[in-house]
Amino acid sequence: MKWRKSFIPTLREIPREGDIKSHILLLKGGFIRQVASGVYAFLPLGWRVFKKVSQIIREEMERIGAQEFYYPSLIPRELWELSGRWISFGDDMFRLKDRKSRDLSLAPTHEEVVSELIKKEIRSYKDLPQIWYQIQTKFRDEPRPRAGLLRCREFAMKDSYSLDATWEELDKSYELHYDAYSKIFKRCGLVFNIVEASTGVMGGKESHEFMVESSSGEDSLAICHECSYSANLEIAEAYPMNEEIEGKYKSKEKIHTPDVRSVQEVSEFLGVTSREIIKSILFKRNGKKVLALVRGDCEINEAKLARVLGGEVRIFESGEILEEFGVSAGFVGPLEINVDEIVGDYSVKGIKNGVVGANEDNYHIVGVTPGVDFEVKKFADIRKVKQGDLCPKCKSPLEIKNAIELGHIFKLGTRYSETMDVYYADKDGQLKPVIMGSYGIGLGRIMAAAQELYADEDGMVWPLSIAPFDIHILPLEMRGRIKDEADRLYKKLVQKGEEVLMDDRDETPGVKFKDADLLGIPLRITIGRKFMEKNLFEIRVRKTKESIETDGNEIYDKIQNIKGELLKNGNL
RNA sequence: CGGGGAGUAGCGCAGCCCGGUUAGCGCGCUUGGUUCGGGACCAAGAGGUCGAGGGUUCAAAUCCCUCCUCCCCGACCA
Numbered sequence: 190m191k192w193r194k195s196f197i198p199t200l201r202e203i204p205r206e207g208d209i210k211s212h213i214l215l216l217k218g219g220f221i222r223q224v225a226s227g228v229y230a231f232l233p234l235g236w237r238v239f240k241k242v243s244q245i246i247r248e249e250m251e252r253i254g255a256q257e258f259y260y261p262s263l264i265p266r267e268l269w270e271l272s273g274r275w276i277s278f279g280d281d282m283f284r285l286k287d288r289k290s291r292d293l294s295l296a297p298t299h300e301e302v303v304s305e306l307i308k309k310e311i312r313s314y315k316d317l318p319q320i321w322y323q324i325q326t327k328f329r330d331e332p333r334p335r336a337g338l339l340r341c342r343e344f345a346m347k348d349s350y351s352l353d354a355t356w357e358e359l360d361k362s363y364e365l366h367y368d369a370y371s372k373i374f375k376r377c378g379l380v381f382n383i384v385e386a387s388t389g390v391m392g393g394k395e396s397h398e399f400m401v402e403s404s405s406g407e408d409s410l411a412i413c414h415e416c417s418y419s420a421n422l423e424i425a426e427a428y429p430m431n432e433e434i435e436g437k438y439k440s441k442e443k444i445h446t447p448d449v450r451s452v453q454e455v456s457e458f459l460g461v462t463s464r465e466i467i468k469s470i471l472f473k474r475n476g477k478k479v480l481a482l483v484r485g486d487c488e489i490n491e492a493k494l495a496r497v498l499g500g501e502v503r504i505f506e507s508g509e510i511l512e513e514f515g516v517s518a519g520f521v522g523p524l525e526i527n528v529d530e531i532v533g534d535y536s537v538k539g540i541k542n543g544v545v546g547a548n549e550d551n552y553h554i555v556g557v558t559p560g561v562d563f564e565v566k567k568f569a570d571i572r573k574v575k576q577g578d579l580c581p582k583c584k585s586p587l588e589i590k591n592a593i594e595l596g597h598i599f600k601l602g603t604r605y606s607e608t609m610d611v612y613y614a615d616k617d618g619q620l621k622p623v624i625m626g627s628y629g630i631g632l633g634r635i636m637a638a639a640q641e642l643y644a645d646e647d648g649m650v651w652p653l654s655i656a657p658f659d660i661h662i663l664p665l666e667m668r669g670r671i672k673d674e675a676d677r678l679y680k681k682l683v684q685k686g687e688e689v690l691m692d693d694r695d696e697t698p699g700v701k702f703k704d705a706d707l708l709g710i711p712l713r714i715t716i717g718r719k720f721m722e723k724n725l726f727e728i729r730v731r732k733t734k735e736s737i738e739t740d741g742n743e744i745y746d747k748i749q750n751i752k753g754e755l756l757k758n759g760n761l
Numbered sequence: 762c763g764g765g766g767a768g769u770a771g772c773g774c775a776g777c778c779c780g781g782u783u784a785g786c787g788c789g790c791u792u793g794g795u796u797c798g799g800g801a802c803c804a805a806g807a808g809g810u811c812g813a814g815g816g817u818u819c820a821a822a823u824c825c826c827u828c829c830u831c832c833c834c835g836a837c838c839a
Contacts, residue, residue: 335832573838
């Protein structure tokens with residue numbers, strides 16, 4: 190491709206809407222343009238990358254025997270009502286009406302469509318196993334789209350479902366996906382973590398996420414560097430905190446603590462450490478009132494609490510607390526409080542003579558001990574793991590890192606097939622629920638994550654496997670011998686099947702170099718002064734900034750060598 | 762949903778508090794010329810419903826009201 194005939198609108202200045210590195214660079218490099226909040230057009234370069242990514246995904250999916258489908262984006266309301274999600278999806282679902290006033294949605298996911306197909310078409314164990322996948326646009330009206338391609342309202346996703354007759358076969362399908370995903374992300378040139386993940390509201394038994402560490406990521410991981418333990422913070426565990434902590438106040442006493450609410454304020458006001466404060470947080474579960482307790486230097490993990498209690502939980506809002514308990518948030522405590530259940534985190538168990546809210550505004554009670562001054566029916570792991578906590582497996586300190594979720598695989602099991610009524614006839618003629626797995630990948634996120642990982646101060650750096658082009662030819666003059674030689678080289682490389690972009694603009698060298706760095710094509714071939722003097726081309730590797738000089742006879746072989754090296758070294 | 766910021770030429774911004782000729786600047790763009798290994802130089806030029814609507818005023822980018830769009834932070838851990 191020649192630049193002058195291409196549409197590559199690079200920008201000199203940082204666009205106003207750009208925030209994180211990948212977003213800014215994709216805009217600057219002319220890969221994407223924003224159409225609306227969380228909605229992007231892919232320009233030719235961006236689309237080339239997208240197609241490379243999707244090709245890799247297709248190849249690896251086909252390799253595990255998956256078949257590609259194409260589903261509609263327009264889904265009628267009736268289909269959602271089968272699963273109850275017309276209501277439960279809430280505002281995240283884009284809804285519209287057709288000319289006859291029928292309700293439709295833009296698919297935020299395709300589970301219902303798939304399930305309907307399975308339900309209608311899969312009848313016998315002989316029809317199983319199957320892996321069905323699709324790469325499609327999903328629409329979700331996110332409360333806050335952000336970070337360019339990382340959180341969009343319209344985005345491309347590879348989704349697959351495994352359909353099996355037995356749990357053993359599900360394990361096999363899961364394994365296949367686990368391996369296929371590993372290959373996909375590796376082939377995309379990414380460095381990633383595979384972490385244990387929450388199965389969420391959908392239920393299911395096992396789940397992993399494929400994560401790229403990045404400060405721009407919205408997820409947090411707990412990672413152990415000593416053993417293999419790593420998990421999404423939503424479910425991460427730590428070696429239980431069971432230290433004995435002796436508080437400062439030895440006898441139970443109600444103390445006036447005017448306007449002292451937060452743990453920090455309490456600890457400063459009373460001169461106690463945050464570790465001897467028992468934090469009391471009120472939750473609702475199915476209309477029941479639950480008080481959750483955690484040590485003052487820790488936080489509650491709602492997802493864990495939900496699992497312990499079985500079912501979704503919702504925190505009490507401060508207004509609701511005042512209404513139901515007649516006390517402001519900040520002075521809630523476990524003594525004589527009217528709740529259905531008290532759950533304590535293990536970290537609270539060892540506190541003696543601690544500090545709690547008095548359930549009366551502007552008062553706290555000191556010298557309070559769980560089991561003595563109040564009963565905790567259940568102790569459980571309900572706290573959020575934090576930096577430096579000990580690994581549950583090997584007791585080394587855990588590190589907390591932000592990460593971008595690129596892929597998520599999980600064993601749905603029968604939960605979905607049972608609610609959606611998806612059954613097959615077994616060998617003995619008995620109806621049994623199809624055992625399902627669900628597996629997703631965000632394509633745009635792969636593009637963004639690659640730049641979050643590799644972009645440098647000069648611009649993007651694409652892994653060879655997903656780069657828009659492999660080679661970027663830079664003739665520094667568009668006349669005379671340099672132009673002729675560049676044309677000849679371009680033709681030769683294209684004929685040999687290389688993907689080449691040639692900057693044939695009549696621009697100064699500085700402009701061409703800057704744009705080349707910005708686009709991040711892995712190999713750059715410069716034809717300029719060195720060629721005029723010694724007939725030498727310069728091949729430069731974008732990632733390492735290393736360059737070699739070569740003559741016209743050897744250049745093709747040299748290119749192949751470098752590409753080979755790049756592929757060997759994880760694609761960069 | 763709560764809080765904050767922004768919308769002026771293709772892009773990035775100034776002007777707005779304190780209303781007053783033809784609304785500026787940088788980059789980009791067009792034409793001509795000189796350049797040609799890290800975002801060149803000279804000259805001439807084109808390009809604007811100042812987000813939309815309404816109001817105040819002799820006069821509005823500027824003041825007031827309503828709305829739209831975009832960005833950031835937060836969404837209740839007491």
